[in-house]
Amino acid sequence: MEFKLNSKELEKHLSKVITGVPTKTPMTILENFLFEITDGLLTIYATDLEISLQTSLNVVSDSNTKIVVPAHLLFNVVKTLKDTTIQFKVQDNGKLLLTTNTGKYTLSYLEATEFPDIPSIKTDENSKDINEFTIQGSELKESIDKTSFAMSREEMRPAMMGTLFEFDFDGLRFVATDGHKLVNLLNKKITTKINQQYIVPERAISVLSKILDEREVKVYLSKTHVSFRLSELELITRVIGQKYPDYASVIPVENEFALKVNTKELSDAIKRMMLFSVSSIRKVKFSIKKDFINISAEEASLGAAGEENVPCEYTGDDLDIGFNSAFLNDILNHISSENEIVFKLHSPTKAVIVVPVEKKENYEVTMLLMPVRLNN
Amino acid sequence: MEFKLNSKELEKHLSKVITGVPTKTPMTILENFLFEITDGLLTIYATDLEISLQTSLNVVSDSNTKIVVPAHLLFNVVKTLKDTTIQFKVQDNGKLLLTTNTGKYTLSYLEATEFPDIPSIKTDENSKDINEFTIQGSELKESIDKTSFAMSREEMRPAMMGTLFEFDFDGLRFVATDGHKLVNLLNKKITTKINQQYIVPERAISVLSKILDEREVKVYLSKTHVSFRLSELELITRVIGQKYPDYASVIPVENEFALKVNTKELSDAIKRMMLFSVSSIRKVKFSIKKDFINISAEEASLGAAGEENVPCEYTGDDLDIGFNSAFLNDILNHISSENEIVFKLHSPTKAVIVVPVEKKENYEVTMLLMPVRLNN
Numbered sequence: 001m002e003f004k005l006n007s008k009e010l011e012k013h014l015s016k017v018i019t020g021v022p023t024k025t026p027m028t029i030l031e032n033f034l035f036e037i038t039d040g041l042l043t044i045y046a047t048d049l050e051i052s053l054q055t056s057l058n059v060v061s062d063s064n065t066k067i068v069v070p071a072h073l074l075f076n077v078v079k080t081l082k083d084t085t086i087q088f089k090v091q092d093n094g095k096l097l098l099t100t101n102t103g104k105y106t107l108s109y110l111e112a113t114e115f116p117d118i119p120s121i122k123t124d125e126n127s128k129d130i131n132e133f134t135i136q137g138s139e140l141k142e143s144i145d146k147t148s149f150a151m152s153r154e155e156m157r158p159a160m161m162g163t164l165f166e167f168d169f170d171g172l173r174f175v176a177t178d179g180h181k182l183v184n185l186l187n188k189k190i191t192t193k194i195n196q197q198y199i200v201p202e203r204a205i206s207v208l209s210k211i212l213d214e215r216e217v218k219v220y221l222s223k224t225h226v227s228f229r230l231s232e233l234e235l236i237t238r239v240i241g242q243k244y245p246d247y248a249s250v251i252p253v254e255n256e257f258a259l260k261v262n263t264k265e266l267s268d269a270i271k272r273m274m275l276f277s278v279s280s281i282r283k284v285k286f287s288i289k290k291d292f293i294n295i296s297a298e299e300a301s302l303g304a305a306g307e308e309n310v311p312c313e314y315t316g317d318d319l320d321i322g323f324n325s326a327f328l329n330d331i332l333n334h335i336s337s338e339n340e341i342v343f344k345l346h347s348p349t350k351a352v353i354v355v356p357v358e359k360k361e362n363y364e365v366t367m368l369l370m371p372v373r374l375n376n
Numbered sequence: 377m378e379f380k381l382n383s384k385e386l387e388k389h390l391s392k393v394i395t396g397v398p399t400k401t402p403m404t405i406l407e408n409f410l411f412e413i414t415d416g417l418l419t420i421y422a423t424d425l426e427i428s429l430q431t432s433l434n435v436v437s438d439s440n441t442k443i444v445v446p447a448h449l450l451f452n453v454v455k456t457l458k459d460t461t462i463q464f465k466v467q468d469n470g471k472l473l474l475t476t477n478t479g480k481y482t483l484s485y486l487e488a489t490e491f492p493d494i495p496s497i498k499t500d501e502n503s504k505d506i507n508e509f510t511i512q513g514s515e516l517k518e519s520i521d522k523t524s525f526a527m528s529r530e531e532m533r534p535a536m537m538g539t540l541f542e543f544d545f546d547g548l549r550f551v552a553t554d555g556h557k558l559v560n561l562l563n564k565k566i567t568t569k570i571n572q573q574y575i576v577p578e579r580a581i582s583v584l585s586k587i588l589d590e591r592e593v594k595v596y597l598s599k600t601h602v603s604f605r606l607s608e609l610e611l612i613t614r615v616i617g618q619k620y621p622d623y624a625s626v627i628p629v630e631n632e633f634a635l636k637v638n639t640k641e642l643s644d645a646i647k648r649m650m651l652f653s654v655s656s657i658r659k660v661k662f663s664i665k666k667d668f669i670n671i672s673a674e675e676a677s678l679g680a681a682g683e684e685n686v687p688c689e690y691t692g693d694d695l696d697i698g699f700n701s702a703f704l705n706d707i708l709n710h711i712s713s714e715n716e717i718v719f720k721l722h723s724p725t726k727a728v729i730v731v732p733v734e735k736k737e738n739y740e741v742t743m744l745l746m747p748v749r750l751n752n
Contacts, residue, residue, distance in 0.1 A: 077648055303471075304484060307481075
């Protein structure tokens with residue numbers, strides 16, 4: 001059987017789906033695309049068993065087919081071709097022949113039966129337990145990019161290895177935590193009647209961040225899977241079937257001391273303190289006074305130390321508190337679009353809340369950082 | 377003792393000298409800068425024993441000193457500081473104290489006696505056997521960047537692990553080869569009375585390429601060392617004390633068949649062929665006809681093959697010849713500024729010459745590529 005398509009059109013589609021191909025996998029079949037042609041529509045699939053990506057484009061074809069083709073080899077050939085028509089010929093001898101005006105390429109293909117099943121979410125009228133909402137791609141991207149850095153990488157607590165999507169009356173809430181830091185971002189524009197939690201795994205979040213653009217995304221959520229539909233592209237991921245920890249209970253409500261500081265100035269100082277806190281806890285000490293913070297770190301292994309005074313406005317009692325400089329730097333990097341931030345504190349052992357000074361209309365972000373013990 | 381300087385001024389100097397600090401060395405002392413202050417002039421040195429870099433700047437100081445300071449730690453602190461004055465205080469307890477308006481940093485320093493000697497080239501009137509010439513930095517950079525990729529990485533042939541600087545009546549010649557490919561670049565603007573060869577080692581070439589800019593460079597050459605002086609910065613390298621192979625004898629003079637081809641078209645085709653020549657010899661086959669080349673490669677391990685017809689103008693007999701696709705790609709990448717190139721050929725076993733069609737006035741470049749055997 002044969003089909004024809006334009007090289008640049010194919011490249012555009014492959015460049016999106018290729019992000020779904022796992023780079024290191026013991027199952028070599030996953031290093032392939034599944035090509036399925038039905039009535040002139042080519043659908044290209046990639047999966048790592050947890051997530052799958054698929055895209056569709058029209059082709060000129062003489063019949064239907066379903067074959068498995070080497071993903072990176074095909075993509076690398078196609079992306080270096082000029083704007084040209086590629087004629088695909090699926091030969092009975094297991095070879096796929098690509099012909100252009102000037103070139104001819106032979107690839108080996110496999111039978112489609114060897115490719116794993118791709119999950120799908122039925123979204124017709126009869127489907128039960130499917131929730132859906134629509135969101136601007138750039139807005140979804142911003143929400144997950146500001147949140148997902150706080151996800152856990154530790155397999156011991158699987159629920160925390162994803163980002164929580166939680167629907168409640170105020171809007172859609174994104175939460176991620178690793179037990180040391182936590183981000184709680186509420187998007188008030190997304191109001192639904194859904195009252196449910198879904199945990200989207202790390203890999204889906206990272207692929208999603210790469211493929212989102214300005215365009216609208218339709219999101220469908222079932223008990224087992226979530227689907228993100230961007231016009232011709234669809235990402236389906238399994239959800240983590242665990243209960244998310246009760247994050248609300250760890251967010252202190254009565255942190256009465258407010259510390260206002262310029263984000264950039266603090267961030268620059270912390271970057272220097274990281275040079276002096278390279279051993280395991282990466283401790284940096286804040287000595288907070290009324291109008292300045294003395295920030296210091298000492299690295300015995302280097303025989304080196306640093307301290308810096310950063311101006312602030314502080315309403316509480318003088319306070320000494322320690323942080324992990326790398327975690328604090330993570331938080332500052334992800335709140336850096338904000339000019340000024342407020343730390344809400346209570347004591348050297350209680351979680352600290354970090355919020356931007358300027359409130360956004362449709363949008364609330366709260367970050368939380370656990371202190372580390374100062375042993376002096 | 378104390379001295380003072382501006383953070384941005386210091387950063388500018390450190391950012392150049394830091395390229396001379398080795399990243400992996402069993403001699404930890406080399407991970408430091410040597411700071412030497414003599415009569416208000418601070419000279420900063422870095423060395424890996426083969427090359428050394430040094431730069432000088434004026435400072436306000438109360439006495440002379442010579443200390444060894446941790447290179448990366450100091451540079452990382454300085455480069456994140458705002459534009460400010462840094463006060464350095466060398467304390468007797470082995471600590472170096474840096475103070476700014478808002479911060480205070482303590483580093484450990486070592487005695488200067490622990491730092492290796494830095495070679496120097498005496499360039500006064502009485503110096504014998506020192507040759508010198510002056511060249512535009514950008515021109516030197518272009519010459520070494522077009523040549524040095526062909527240097528050998530094999531320790532078995534130490535002379536080829538550098539770039540040859542050869543002075544002759546026509547100008548200054550740059551040569552590099554690894555036995556498979558060779559570049560011979562003649563700069564006719566540099567005419568001297570020198571008639572000598574110097575082999576500059578790979579590490580010096582790579583650092584030189586990073587630090588050169590538009591400004592003039594004075595080059596001083598002795599039997600053992602070469603010095604490159606860029607206003608406030610100086611790179612000194614040992615030369616490789618071996619005889620460079622007789623490269624002229626391997627450049628064929630009678631390759632009578634000329635093959636003219638568009639560089640970009642050939643380069644794109646070769647990049648695709650590299651996908652189909654991943655095993656050790658990376659063989660790509662050229663079947664050359666009067667007006668096109670059929671280029672092909674076959675990778676048994678992938679069950680895949682590619683071929684492409686590239687238009688050409690060819691004056692010789694039909695010829696089949698094989699190349700290592702990675703080496704050919706290297707050559708094409710470094711001649712890619714040229715629109716059209718000519719391959720001069722004789723037979724499938726003799727070295728092939730690659731030259732640009734358009735001749736430059738002050739500038740001649742010849743590349744040479746050894747073919748690989750086609751066993752059919």
